[in-house]
Amino acid sequence: MKTKAREVTREALEPLTPLAIQDSSGLLKIDHENLHEDMHEEQISESLQKVYVLFEKGKIRPRALLWGARRYKVVQINSSWIDRSHRLPRHGFSLTVDSGEIFQVLYEGNAAWKLEYILTD
Numbered sequence: 001m002k003t004k005a006r007e008v009t010r011e012a013l014e015p016l017t018p019l020a021i022q023d024s025s026g027l028l029k030i031d032h033e034n035l036h037e038d039m040h041e042e043q044i045s046e047s048l049q050k051v052y053v054l055f056e057k058g059k060i061r062p063r064a065l066l067w068g069a070r071r072y073k074v075v076q077i078n079s080s081w082i083d084r085s086h087r088l089p090r091h092g093f094s095l096t097v098d099s100g101e102i103f104q105v106l107y108e109g110n111a112a113w114k115l116e117y118i119l120t121d
Contacts, residue, residue, distance in 0.1 A: 040120050048105065048113040060091055060107060067115055072097040092116075 050066040060080075064073045078094035088109035095103045102119040 042118045044115045046115050051113040
């Protein structure tokens with residue numbers, strides 16, 4: 001499997017997951033090389049129809065999302081980050097959903113949510 005690493009500016013991160021590596025310049029790299037051997041990564045890059053969010057103490061906390069015909073409940077926010085290298089800041093989230101999958105989603109600051117990756121066992 002070909003791996004990808006993306007750089008984002010570290011901001012209000014929850015505890016780092018094994019998928020997150022911070023380099024000496026303070027950038028956070030999402031490193032898919034450290035996935036468990038049995039995990040499968042699928043790149044999706046699709047818009048989400050709806051995302052239900054709680055705005056609390058200056059943080060965005062996704063609670064559920066609608067992708068295709070299915071509604072997924074967020075059971076855990078694994079990590080979050082902000083990428084300020086674009087005109088509009090992008091808020092990224094690693095979310096464990098009720099199906100057991102891990103979704104990596106982006107909020108692009110203009111009410112557009114995107115499902116980037118799904119990680120499964």
